[in-house]
Amino acid sequence: MLHIIAKINNKIQLKLNKIGFVSHPSLSIGKNFRLGNYTTFIIHPTSKALFGNDIEIRNNFNLVLGKNVNLTIGDNVFLNNGCSINCLESIVIGKNTLFGENVKLYDHNHSYNEKEVFPKDFTTKAIKIGENCWLGSNSIILKGVNIGNNVIIGAGCVIHKDVPANSIIVNKQEHKIISNE
Secondary structure, three states: OHHHHHHHHHHHHHHHHHHHHHOOOOEEEOOOOEEOOOOEEEEOOOOEEEEOOOOEEOOOOEEEEOOOOEEEEOOOOEEOOOOEEEEOOEEEEOOOOEEOOOOEEEOEEEEEOOOOEEEEEEEEOOEEEOOOOEEOOOOEEOOOOEEOOOOEEOOOOEEOOOEOOOOEEOOOOOOOOOOOO
16 A cells, blocks of 8 residues: 555656746756656756756756756756756756766865864856766766766766866776685
8 A cells, every 4th residue: 555655646746846847937948858756956046957858867866056056958868866966056967968876966065264164155166067978876076077078987986177078987996805714
């Protein structure tokens, strides 16, 4: 019985989300927009979000757009389960780009000095992701990063510097095996 209720709840959530998006003045959605369950869109009224054609967003997606923000997602973009976009300035995602599960984008960081972190002050810098890119699962893209076209970001990478076009980025991970005998 609980399984049936969960399925009904998912369908209701999906329909409510789609109805809410259609009427939001700051949101433009292209053709063939597919949205998974349990997604959250928090968009400040002064911000703009443009979604191209043929976009698929899987379950548990979170979008937070602060004041006076611009988000542009090109055509034919796929965002897998658990992805998150948190934007206080600008994020552009090029067409034909794939996101693995749990990819996170943050175009900002908390302001801090030597003694404390200020919870409401942020430093921001735009993120740009080129066309035909693949961001592996659990990768994180930080403020100010420009990723060129045709780039693959390996799973688990934290990207804090620009990545030139036609590159593959992987974590340098060495496994040290220690005997427990």
